[in-house]
Amino acid sequence: MSLTDGSQLLTSTSGEGNAGKIKINATDSVSISEGALFTETYSSNRGGDIIIGAKNFHVSNGSLLATVTYRQGNAGTIEINATDSVNISGTSSTPEFLSSRLYAFTDTNSSGRGGDIIINTKNFNISDGSELATGTRGQGNAGTIEINATDSVSIFGTSFITGASTALYTNTLSSGRGGDINIKTSTFNISNEAVLNAETINDGNGGNITVRANLFEVVNGGQLLSTSSGNGNAGKITVDATNEVIVHNSDATFNDRIAKFGTGKVANIENAASGLFVSSQGSGSAGDIEITSPKVQLDNSGRFIADSALGNGGNIRLQVGDLLLLRRSSLISATAGTDQKGGDGGNITINAPNGFIISAPEENSDITANAFSGSGGRITINATGIYGIAPLSREDFQHLSPDLDPSQVPTSNISAISQTNPTLSGTIELNTPGIDPNSGLIELPTIPVDTEVAQGCYSPAYAQSSFVNIGRGGLPANPKDILTPDATQIDWVSLKHSNNNRSLPPVTTKPTTSTPKRIVEATGATLNAKGQIVLSANSSTVTPHSSKQNPIQCHGS
Numbered sequence: 001m002s003l004t005d006g007s008q009l010l011t012s013t014s015g016e017g018n019a020g021k022i023k024i025n026a027t028d029s030v031s032i033s034e035g036a037l038f039t040e041t042y043s044s045n046r047g048g049d050i051i052i053g054a055k056n057f058h059v060s061n062g063s064l065l066a067t068v069t070y071r072q073g074n075a076g077t078i079e080i081n082a083t084d085s086v087n088i089s090g091t092s093s094t095p096e097f098l099s100s101r102l103y104a105f106t107d108t109n110s111s112g113r114g115g116d117i118i119i120n121t122k123n124f125n126i127s128d129g130s131e132l133a134t135g136t137r138g139q140g141n142a143g144t145i146e147i148n149a150t151d152s153v154s155i156f157g158t159s160f161i162t163g164a165s166t167a168l169y170t171n172t173l174s175s176g177r178g179g180d181i182n183i184k185t186s187t188f189n190i191s192n193e194a195v196l197n198a199e200t201i202n203d204g205n206g207g208n209i210t211v212r213a214n215l216f217e218v219v220n221g222g223q224l225l226s227t228s229s230g231n232g233n234a235g236k237i238t239v240d241a242t243n244e245v246i247v248h249n250s251d252a253t254f255n256d257r258i259a260k261f262g263t264g265k266v267a268n269i270e271n272a273a274s275g276l277f278v279s280s281q282g283s284g285s286a287g288d289i290e291i292t293s294p295k296v297q298l299d300n301s302g303r304f305i306a307d308s309a310l311g312n313g314g315n316i317r318l319q320v321g322d323l324l325l326l327r328r329s330s331l332i333s334a335t336a337g338t339d340q341k342g343g344d345g346g347n348i349t350i351n352a353p354n355g356f357i358i359s360a361p362e363e364n365s366d367i368t369a370n371a372f373s374g375s376g377g378r379i380t381i382n383a384t385g386i387y388g389i390a391p392l393s394r395e396d397f398q399h400l401s402p403d404l405d406p407s408q409v410p411t412s413n414i415s416a417i418s419q420t421n422p423t424l425s426g427t428i429e430l431n432t433p434g435i436d437p438n439s440g441l442i443e444l445p446t447i448p449v450d451t452e453v454a455q456g457c458y459s460p461a462y463a464q465s466s467f468v469n470i471g472r473g474g475l476p477a478n479p480k481d482i483l484t485p486d487a488t489q490i491d492w493v494s495l496k497h498s499n500n501n502r503s504l505p506p507v508t509t510k511p512t513t514s515t516p517k518r519i520v521e522a523t524g525a526t527l528n529a530k531g532q533i534v535l536s537a538n539s540s541t542v543t544p545h546s547s548k549q550n551p552i553q554c555h556g557s
Contacts, residue, residue, distance in 0.1 A: 001026050001054075003035030003063070011039045011048050019048035019067075019076065026054040033058075034092055038066040039076050047076035047115060057082040057121075059100045059130075062092020066103035067115045075104045075115030075134075075143065086119055086149075088126040091161045099159055100130040104143050110136065114143035114170075114179060124149040124185075127166055127194075129159025134179045135171035142170040142179030142200075142207065153183055153213075155190040155222070169197035170207050176200070178207030178226070178235060188213040190222035193251050193272055197225040198235050204228075206235035206278075206287060216241040216293070218302075221251025221272035226287045227279050234278045234287030234306075234314065241293040247274050247330075248299035275303025278314050286314030286334070286346060294321035298330035298365070305331070306346050309339035313346030313369065313377060320352040326365035326389065326412065337372030337419075345369040345377030345416060345426055352383040359388035359412040368406055369416040369426055376416035376426025383432055388412055391428045 001024060003009060011020030019041035024030055030052055039048030047069040057080055059065055067076030080086055092098045104115030114136040124147055126132055134143035145168065147153060158165050170179030178200040188211055190196055198207030206226040216239055218224065226235035239245060251272035275298075278287030286308040296318060298304070306314030313336035318324060326332070334346030348369050350357065359365045367389065369377030392413040394404075401408040404419045416426030522535035 001029075002031040002033070003037060004031075004033045005035070007035040009035075009037045012041070013045075014042045016043050016045065018043075018045045018073075019069075021049045021051070021076075023049075023051045024053070026052075028054065029056040029058065030054045031058040032060070032063040032065060034061045034063060034094075036064040036066075038064060038068065040066075040068045040070070041073055042070045044072035046073045046112075049076040049079070051079045051081075053081045055082065056084050057086045059088045059102065060090040061100065062090060062094065062096075062098040063100050064098075064103070066101070066105070068103065068105050068107065069110050069112055069115075070107040071109060072111050073106075074112040074140070075106050075136075077116045077118065077143075078102060078104050079118045080120070082119075082121040084121070085123045085125070086121045088130045088132060089128045091129060091159050097159075097161050099128070099162070099164060102132045104134045106136040106138050106140055108137045110138035111140055112136070112138065113140040113176075114172075116143040117145045119147045119149070121148075122150050123152050123154075125152075125154045125156070126168060127154070127156040129157070129162055129164040129166055131166075132168045133171060135169075135173075136176050137173045139174050139176055140172075141176040141204075142172045142198075144179050145170060145181045147183045147185070149183075149185040151185070152187045153185040153189070155194040155196060157192040157194060166194040167197065169195065169199065171197075171199055171201070172204050173201045175203040177204045177232075178228075180207045180235075181209045183211045183213075185213050187215045187217075189217045189219070190224065191217070191219045193221045195223045195225060197223075197227065199225065199227045200230065200232050202230040203232050204230070205232040205284070208235040208238070210238045210240075212240045214241065214243045216245045218247045218274045218276070220249045220274065222274050223272075223277060224275075225277045225279070227277070228282060228284045228287075230282045231284055232280075232282070233284040233311070234280045234308075236288040236290065237276050237278055239276070239291045239293070241291075243293070244295045244297070245291060245293045246297050246299075247276070247302035247304070248297065249274055250301045273301045273303050275305060277303065277305045279305060280308040280311050283310045284308070285311040285343075286336075288315045288317070290317045290319075292319040295323045295325075296320050297323075297325045297327075298332070299325070299327040300330070301328065302326075302330040303333075305333050307333055307335040307338050308343050310337070310341045310343060312336050312343045312374070313371070315346050316348045318350045318352075320350065320355050322352075322355045324350060324352055324355070324357045324383075326357075326359040326367075328360075328363050328365065330359075330365040332367045334369045334377050335371065336374055336377075340372050342374050343371060344374040345371040345418075347378045348380070350381045350383070352381075355383060357381060357383045357386045357389065361388050361390075361412055362410060363412055364410050365389065365412045366406055366409075367414045370406065371418050371424070371426075373420045374418065375421075375424040376418050378427045378429075379414060379416050380429045381414075381431065383430075385432060386430060389414060391415070391430070394418075394422060394425055 313334040336343030418424035
């Protein structure tokens with residue numbers, strides 16, 4: 001099925017009933033190109049749903065798919081089930097240059113809830129300045145966006161015509177709450193100025209964003225945001241990545257795009273730095289960031305930010321298995337009072353009990369929970385080792401930057417200070433395992449052990465048991481030493497044996513003493529004329545020493 005060249009398929013009601021439903025089942029594909037498919041209601045009842053089933057679903061060239069309510073009712077739900085792919089892209093060729101859009105909204109006069117958007121597919125792609133959004137301009141809450149893509153989710157780029165960022169967002173312009181965004185996939189990628197945003201503009205709280213994936217990538221100016229611009233608090237971003245989290249690179253084309261188009265963003269933060277942001281630009285508090293992954297890498301201005309302009313900073317919690325890497329001006333911040341106002345710094349907790357925190361000392365990658373006039377926050381790090389980044393006291397901070405501006409300190413630091421009040425510094429706790437001098441040691445006995453040598457049979461014609469100390473023997477310990485007369489000399493030994501019943505030449509051996517002299521225990525000692533002690537077997541002047549071990553003699557028959 002296709003809708004093209006300005007074609008429209010719609011249901012609408014201006015009375016008291018609900019708007020009608022649109023349901024499409026296609027064995028191959030559904031395509032909308034410069035067309036529109038929508039439901040609308042001007043009554044107090046619910047807007048109609050749109051349900052699409054196909055192998056592939058495409059929305060392109062400025063097309064619209066929407067459910068809208070203009071009065072008191074809730075907006076309808078958009079549900080797309082595409083076994084292979086969902087692709088949303090492109091800008092119209094009309095003078096308005098509209099981007100392709102999927103909307104589930106309530107309008108200004110409505111108190112109802114924005115509709116939900118649910119997508120089930122294998123691969124989801126949105127690009128070229130397109131938008132997928134739920135929201136409310138009235139008093140209700142924004143709807144939820146839920147994407148289940150077994151292989152990949154890609155949110156990419158900007159419009160080549162308008163410069164607008166590709167955006168997937170929930171939005172409320174009233175006291176209602178921003179909608180939640182839930183994504184489950186294998187590979188998640190957001191890049192090149194694209195945004196994923198759960199925002200509220202007036203007094204409501206921002207929505208929550210949850211992404212569960214194997215690989216999670218935010219690169220080249222991609223951003224995840226939960227923001228509040230009024231009295232409400234920003235929401236929470238949760239990332240659970242079984243393999244790795246990668247956040248790096250700002251958008252190199254940002255300044256050129258500003259000059260040509262303006263920002264083009266739903267909410268631009270920090271000049272297109274890649275990252276996760278839960279920020280309050282009003283009087284509310286910042287939201288929270290929670291990340292669980294074996295490896296987390298922030299590089300080239302990568303950001304985890306939970307800051308506030310007036311209220312308290314948010315909390316950041318990282319559960320890391322092997323490695324947290326901070327490189328080239330990367331930042332983890334729960335700073336409060338970015339507008340030079342009050343608010344206490346948030347708390348940062350990094351748990352890597354079996355892993356490492358690694359940075360480069362001169363690359364200005366920081367972990368901060370600072371405040372402008374309020375109290376600094378609390379930073380707790382549990383790790384096997386922390387390298388290349390170290391705590392910075394307020395005094396050292398001021399020595400490096402008299403105005404206490406973290407961006408002016410070139411080293412990589414951990415800080416939790418109050419910029420205007422020296423007595424309100426926060427706390428930094430670094431827990432790394434030390435070296436236990438008792439670890440692996442065995443306590444030796446204090447009383448010497450009475451060593452016993454096993455006895456054997458004394459037989460002149462047979463082998464004898466012995467315990468012999470031959471001195472150093474062998475080669476000298478040092479090549480520069482010389483051999484001494486008491487060094488043991490070992491002669492060559494030749495053996496006579498047979499090999500496969502063949503006769504071998506006779507071997508001549510050196511005769512040896514057939515009957516060795518019997519070794520008798522010494523029972524006395526005398527001093528000779530040279531002053532040497534001579535041991536003797538019999539002594540009439542010395543009381544014999546009784547041996548603990550009596551020699552045993554064996555007599556053959």
